[in-house]
Amino acid sequence: MSIHISAQKGDIARTVLMPGDPLRARFIAENFLQQVKLVSQTRNAFYFTGTYKGKEITIGASGMGCPSIGIYSYELFTEYEVDNIIRIGTCGAYTNKLKLFDLINVDYAASESTFARYAWGIKDQCIRHQGKAFKTIKKAAKELSIPLKNCNIHSSDIFYRKNSDIPKVAAANKCLAVEMEAFALFANAKHLGKTAATLLTVSDIIPTHEKISADEREKALKPMMELALEAAMKM
Numbered sequence: 621m622s623i624h625i626s627a628q629k630g631d632i633a634r635t636v637l638m639p640g641d642p643l644r645a646r647f648i649a650e651n652f653l654q655q656v657k658l659v660s661q662t663r664n665a666f667y668f669t670g671t672y673k674g675k676e677i678t679i680g681a682s683g684m685g686c687p688s689i690g691i692y693s694y695e696l697f698t699e700y701e702v703d704n705i706i707r708i709g710t711c712g713a714y715t716n717k718l719k720l721f722d723l724i725n726v727d728y729a730a731s732e733s734t735f736a737r738y739a740w741g742i743k744d745q746c747i748r749h750q751g752k753a754f755k756t757i758k759k760a761a762k763e764l765s766i767p768l769k770n771c772n773i774h775s776s777d778i779f780y781r782k783n784s785d786i787p788k789v790a791a792a793n794k795c796l797a798v799e800m801e802a803f804a805l806f807a808n809a810k811h812l813g814k815t816a817a818t819l820l821t822v823s824d825i826i827p828t829h830e831k832i833s834a835d836e837r838e839k840a841l842k843p844m845m846e847l848a849l850e851a852a853m854k855m
């Protein structure tokens with residue numbers, strides 16, 4: 621047990637897939653894993669452990685934003701001997717060069733967040749994916765013929781803002797899309813010498829206001845879930 625996760629020590633696998641939403645964690649676990657067991661439900665942040673093609677994998681929620689994923693990923697890495705975390709989420713595209721449903725393997729996450737600086741003294745505005753997960757995902761995508769782009773993204777602390785211009789930190793670091801968690805995940809992994817990657821599906825195009833509809837979402841996220849699971853199997 622840790623403060624925010626009530627699982628027993630041995631109940632969490634070495635590789636964890638992390639959607640933001642607990643109900644998405646449940647959906648993936650119930651539809652893609654065998655021998656599924658609910659191992660933590662503190663604050664309704666569900667964590668499920670099961671097997672995928674025989675390999676033990678845990679799927680659990682990060683919540684929204686750097687503070688939340690900062691807590692869950694830290695406890696997983698330090699209290700449960702987790703080696704690899706793959707965040708699976710959605711993002712908004714800053715440019716119509718990206719299309720709805722595009723799948724992104726995040727290279728660098730740039731942020732105005734003070735998380736990395738105040739937690740670990742990491743002063744960079746831009747932190748890279750950590751360890752081999754990025755490459756494993758890239759290779760798995762090739763094998764599965766799933767189209768996958770890689771680019772830098774903005775991990776924003778802000779969802780609603782008065783000014784809709786692309787924020788400075790995103791422009792300066794050539795970020796093509798925005799989400800809210802990868803930066804803190806990468807910072808924790810970097811500090812602890814662990815592995816972390818982030819896979820994102822483009823769910824909205826910010827300049828044109830196009831969006832994946834609520835009923836399209838489940839189907840839209842399927843390639844990302846399959847890719848994450850196949851990559852997790854190889855870790």
Ligand code: HPA
Nearest residue numbers: 710711712779798799800
């Ligand atoms: N902003 C931040 N996070 C997001 C967005 C967005 O527009 N879309 C999906 N996740």
